[in-house]
Amino acid sequence: GAVVSQHPSRVICKSGTSVKIECRSLDFQATTMFWYRQFPKQSLMLMATSNEGSKATYEQGVEKDKFLINHASLTLSTLTVTSAHPEDSSFYICSAGQGARLGNQPQHFGDGTRLSIL
């Protein structure tokens, strides 16, 4: 149980392209979804937290107009990297959890999306 599906797994595209990444909770309702960015050999950096039906909360230094997050339903959140540039190349990982503030429940992670901007 508690499966999170993230798609696509890999994207290679030209500079200036907008890229949408989907994150779905397959067998549970995700009250809260998190989006992370991971640089090589580094830990996960939280980009934003989203709750279904409300605006995402972005971490300091993350451009909300650059990284558009939508959490329209309890099973789907999307991250759109708008007008992507080479410096946006990274590994993006989504995570989902149940219940407000999650308490002692683990977050469940997608398999990540490797984004490469040429």
Next chain:
Amino acid sequence: AQSVAQPEDQVNVAEGNPLTVKCTYSVSGNPYLFWYVQYPNRGLQFLLKYITGDNLVKGSYGFEAEFNKSQTSFHLKKPSALVSDSALYFCAVRDPLGRSQGNLIFGKGTKLSVKP
């Protein structure tokens, strides 16, 4: 401020030997603690968690972790390592008061390498 420290960038172990991956934390109150594993180009997989109760927590794939409140540690252990255990391991803590919308705070990760 809440934080998690994983003092070792890499741990090398021979197959069949016991392994320990260290983690210490700094959180007000009684924390919720987690261990995750990440294989190359994959997301994180949940291994185990500590909430309250027994200090020795058993998790997936034969892993266990020992909570030590006085040392504020939550070290990951396995009695006999497998080559397939080679991966990146993350310790994480969640603020029990829920002040961060439930977000996990991660350590920097420890690369475990198990040699045959």
